[in-house]
Amino acid sequence: MTVSIVVVSHSEKIADGAVELAAQMAPNVSILAAGGTGDGRIGTSLEKVMAALDKAAGGDGAVILADLGSAVMTAESALEFVDDPEKFLLADAPLVEGLVAASVAAQGGADVDGVRRAAEAVRGPAQHIESGRQTVEEGSVTGRGPDFTGDFELINQAGMHARPAAKIAGGLSSLAADVTVNGVDGASMTALMTLAAGKGSVLHVEAWGADAERAVNYVGGLVQAGFGEP
The missing domain is CATH 3.30.1340.10 (HPr-like)
Known part of the structure; x- marks a missing residue:
């Protein structure tokens, strides 16, 4: 297994596009999009983020990247509900560049802390x-x-x-x-x-x-x- 990555964005299209880009460089990594609201509007959805984290729960952990401040807040709220919080890390990194670097690190077998460091190194x-x-x-x-x-x-x-x-x-x-x-x-x-x-x-x-x-x-x-x- 590898570390999973969750992308939280105010836009479903941005989240899906960023995941599509990163997947080209890390085909064996589970990269999950949680963009937009449940009814397709611009915004964030706690339920979408929690669903993505739930999909990642069976692996070696997950790193979360978010695009703007309230997306970070939504991710932090979702982390309060996970069973093993030490397996889920929120990265302070630019969404696209951080995602690409994190995905490559995960593809190479880095652990969850190493994947987060890779994302944050692109600042x-x-x-x-x-x-x-x-x-x-x-x-x-x-x-x-x-x-x-x-x-x-x-x-x-x-x-x-x-x-x-x-x-x-x-x-x-x-x-x-x-x-x-x-x-x-x-x-x-x-x-x-x-x-x-x-x-x-x-x-x-x-x-x-x-x-x-x-x-x-x-x-x-x-x-x-x-x-x-x-």
Whole structure:
């Protein structure tokens, strides 16, 4: 089983569209839409959210993403009724980008906390990453050198677009490592996309921490496989 994801939106069409997009990148993940009111209007429905959480209850937990403030309130209300609240986590993340990153992390086998971290990591490029080993600021690294590094040439035709960025960020978010890719936070889908790295570009990966070697190998494996793209 994998972690499920629940999308709470004021619009049924937005929820369904976001789920359709994320499903292209995570075909084995249960992504459930809870958008709009029960009678098809703009708004949120406690009953819809509770029904989605009920469908996710038999799995390895679920991460909830919501679009606006009252959707968050509806999700929080629904969480009060679940039997195992520790299995259900509400992510503070942009709906679409967070959903894509969370879905990729879930597809890769991350636990519920790792999936939530993947979603929240897309809030924007990190200005500082502090672990006792490094500080990342405006693309520069100070302090002790990285534990592991790697250089990998992009071979897929489209280069670093949304799907590769989501795969990298989603996987790295679940590892015990601080990682930069060409100087930006490797766990941030948004930051990776700002690189605008095309085919033939080289990604320089630096990693610190217990899973540093695994992190570098993870990025390298994705790049060398062309992210499963032509």
